[in-house]
Amino acid sequence: MYLPRTSPHSRFHNAARSLTLVVGMLALGCHSSPAPDQLNIALAVFPDEAASYRVFVTAFESQHHVHVNVLAQTYSDILQAMRVQAASHGSLDLGELDLAQLGEAHGYAQPLDSVVSVSARGLFSNQAWTAATVDDHLYFVPHRLMWQAMIYNRVEVPHPPDTWNDLERFAREHPGKLALKGARYEGAICDVMPFVWTAGSDECAPSSMGSIRALDFLRQLAPYLNDESAVFREMSVLEAQARGSVWIHFNWPFAIGYLHAKALAPSVNLSAPIPAGPDGRATPLGGGYLAIPNSAPHPKLAAEFIQYLLTADTQSRLSRELGWYGSVPPPPGSEDAELYAGYVAMRPYVRARPTVDCYPDLSEQWRRAIRAVLFDDVAPASAMASSIGSAQDRCDCAKSSSGSAL
Numbered sequence: 001m002y003l004p005r006t007s008p009h010s011r012f013h014n015a016a017r018s019l020t021l022v023v024g025m026l027a028l029g030c031h032s033s034p035a036p037d038q039l040n041i042a043l044a045v046f047p048d049e050a051a052s053y054r055v056f057v058t059a060f061e062s063q064h065h066v067h068v069n070v071l072a073q074t075y076s077d078i079l080q081a082m083r084v085q086a087a088s089h090g091s092l093d094l095g096e097l098d099l100a101q102l103g104e105a106h107g108y109a110q111p112l113d114s115v116v117s118v119s120a121r122g123l124f125s126n127q128a129w130t131a132a133t134v135d136d137h138l139y140f141v142p143h144r145l146m147w148q149a150m151i152y153n154r155v156e157v158p159h160p161p162d163t164w165n166d167l168e169r170f171a172r173e174h175p176g177k178l179a180l181k182g183a184r185y186e187g188a189i190c191d192v193m194p195f196v197w198t199a200g201s202d203e204c205a206p207s208s209m210g211s212i213r214a215l216d217f218l219r220q221l222a223p224y225l226n227d228e229s230a231v232f233r234e235m236s237v238l239e240a241q242a243r244g245s246v247w248i249h250f251n252w253p254f255a256i257g258y259l260h261a262k263a264l265a266p267s268v269n270l271s272a273p274i275p276a277g278p279d280g281r282a283t284p285l286g287g288g289y290l291a292i293p294n295s296a297p298h299p300k301l302a303a304e305f306i307q308y309l310l311t312a313d314t315q316s317r318l319s320r321e322l323g324w325y326g327s328v329p330p331p332p333g334s335e336d337a338e339l340y341a342g343y344v345a346m347r348p349y350v351r352a353r354p355t356v357d358c359y360p361d362l363s364e365q366w367r368r369a370i371r372a373v374l375f376d377d378v379a380p381a382s383a384m385a386s387s388i389g390s391a392q393d394r395c396d397c398a399k400s401s402s403g404s405a406l
Contacts, residue, residue: 039301041094042071042078044288049322056321060308066301075101075288082108085293093302096143096288099131100186103357106139109291113138115303120310131352132289140289141306144324146252147283147350148190149271149342151238151259153247160248160272164195164217167275170248171224177247179226179240180218182374183233184367189353190284191250192218192370197351198277203362204354204397206369206384214277215373215380222374230375241269250274252286256339257323266335271342274349281349358395365395 043053050072057068073081075098082095086108097105116138121129124142132140152160156177161167171178181187193203195217201210226246228236238255240246242264259265274283290309292302308314312328319328329344330336337344356362365387372383388394 037065038067038069039093039298039305040069040071040091041096041305042073042081042092043096044075044078044098045072047072052322056317060305063308064301064304068305079105082291082293085295089295089297090293091297092293093296093298094305095291095293097140097291098288099286099353099355100359100363102131102134102140102289102355103359105291106134106355107357108294109139110294110296110299111137111139112141112292112303112306115306116141116310117307120307123310123312123315125347125350127285127350127352131285131355134355140291141310143288143290143309144318144322145285145287146254146324147285147343147346148194148250148252148274149283149340149346150274151241151249151251151255151269151342152272153241153244153268154266154270155268156244156247161275162273163275164198164277167248168217168220171221174247175224176226176245178221178224179232179237179246179249180221180229180374181232181234181237181250182225182229182371183231184371185233186363187233188367188370189363190286192366193284193351193353194250194274194282195277197282198279200279202354203366204356204395206362206366206388207381210279211384212380215369215383217277218370219373219377219380222377225374230371253340253343256343260339266338270338271340273342273345281346282351283346283349285350285352354397356395356397358397362395362397365389 043050045053050070054068054070057070061068075096078095079097079101081090081092082105084090085092124145128142128145129138132138132142150160157170161170167178180191189203192214195214196202196211199210199214199217201208201214205211226232226240228240232240234251234255237246237249238251238258241249241255242259242262256265256269256271259269274281290306292299296302316328318324329347330340353359354362368387369380369383372378372387373380
């Protein structure tokens with residue numbers, strides 16, 4: 001079954017792992033020629049996931065008579081390694097990056113327009129490829145993609161809310177049983193953006209009528225949210241769902257795998273579509289993208305590895321052997337189909353956050369406004385105006401050198 005071990009944001013913020021290994025590898029590249037028969041790949045995975053990935057790549061190793069060296073790092077450390085390598089010579093051939101990093105990272109990556117075939121593009125949605133495209137050039141390829149759905153307690157909530165009105169009614173009738181990931185990190189953006197998008201706005205228009213409408217709706221929910229929403233992240237809110245103190249929250253596919261492993265799904269918990277707003281449904285795209293650094297020692301071999309990944313057979317193996325939900329849906333009628341029904345239903349409504357170089361500032365502005373509305377009871381227009389500040393502090397997606405939003 002699909003059983004991703006971690007969420008994209010927990011990897012991004014996992015401080016337990018250091019940059020030492022990657023920086024050491026890059027430093028080594030400054031003093032000696034990289035081995036011609038070794039491909040160095042840095043992935044944002046746990047060590048046990050890296051071990052599984054090493055088994056997965058043996059077929060590529062046999063075909064190309066090379067050794068694939070898989071390095072388990074955090075997204076932030078990999079981006080820093082690419083920064084370092086851009087100014088020197090290094091040994092990193094491929095790096096995995098979080099979607100939120102692509103705006104900056106394209107400056108350290110090689111264009112991949114000639115690497116990805118038309119048939120390969122059919123494996124992922126247009127939105128996934130658009131997020132990887134900057135100034136009409138492709139710099140990244142989807143590695144493992146995911147999106148959010150609603151996790152609900154089917155015992156306590158036999159009919160999960162399907163619309164904003166339904167969700168508000170549930171919150172009022174069951175105070176404390178609805179939770180949002182409100183900690184000051186990217187996960188808060190991923191919970192809130194579906195409401196912004198389905199109110200007719202987007203992240204690049206924080207002061208628009210649609211954005212204010214979405215935040216106003218969330219303000220109505222705020223008094224009824226679980227008290228821990230201000231500190232909830234992916235795992236903490238999921239643990240609350242497992243305990244039964246939360247009956248509804250929004251999360252990535254790994255959440256269902258976690259609950260299934262504890263015998264709490266499908267018997268107690270299932271997934272469902274995110275409630276529809278005035279403009280329909282939406283869910284945030286998340287996951288990892290691969291890039292070839294500008295000074296990669298083996299760019300041709302790295303390109304061949306990307307092409308190896310971008311086949312239907314390899315994508316099926318990734319889903320089957322590593323449990324990475326994304327390009328391949330579960331077989332109809334299977335237990336996985338029941339467990340991941342919400343994610344399957346949300347597949348047509350996946351949307352990407354903007355790939356712009358000022359994205360970190362834009363995200364931070366939204367996070368400040370979200371917390372002011374949800375936890376300080378500030379009116380949305382005032383919260384957003386205060387968060388954005390002066391015009392010179394604003395992230396202008398249209399003027400950003402890295403591209404534009406979807």
